[in-house]
Amino acid sequence: xxxxxxxxxxxxxxxxxxxxxxxxxxxxxxxxxxxxxxxxxxxxxxxxxxxxxxxxxxxxxxxxxxxxxxxxxxxxxxxxxxxxxxxxxxxxxxxxxxxxxxxxxxxxxxxxxxxxxxxxxxxxxxxxxxxxxxxx
Numbered sequence: 001x002x003x004x005x006x007x008x009x010x011x012x013x014x015x016x017x018x019x020x021x022x023x024x025x026x027x028x029x030x031x032x033x034x035x036x037x038x039x040x041x042x043x044x045x046x047x048x049x050x051x052x053x054x055x056x057x058x059x060x061x062x063x064x065x066x067x068x069x070x071x072x073x074x075x076x077x078x079x080x081x082x083x084x085x086x087x088x089x090x091x092x093x094x095x096x097x098x099x100x101x102x103x104x105x106x107x108x109x110x111x112x113x114x115x116x117x118x119x120x121x122x123x124x125x126x127x128x129x130x131x132x133x134x135x136x
Contacts, residue, residue, distance in 0.1 A: 012037075020051045022058055029054070029072050038079035046098045085111065 012034040043053035085091040090110045
């Protein structure tokens with residue numbers, strides 16, 4: 001089981017610090033390269049830079065919650081949540097479809113329904129998905 005995880009490219013979990021400007025104030029964010037890559041994909045879907053995405057997330061978080069705790073952790077959760085929503089089929093994998101074009105309430109309703117139903121059953125092993133061949 002662990003081989004699936006430990007075989008990851010070590011560069012994916014190396015941390016990188018980026019300086020971003022949030023409303024004129026320069027701040028540093030330290031995330032693993034894999035998280036930066038996912039944030040780049042999210043930003044690219046809507047024609048933004050990562051810095052623009054980060055500022056938008058920051059602004060909307062402050063507007064919704066009134067404060068920002070550990071913003072780096074929040075960005076990690078955003079990246080993981082994005083991948084999870086894709087895995088559940090609630091966000092299309094096609095990076096050409098902008099996130100802003102999706103109905104957020106519909107995505108969140110699908111997420112809530114999935115949580116109420118519990119975990120999805122594991123996919124059958126590959127050999128079980130192959131069509132049965134009959135010998136004549």
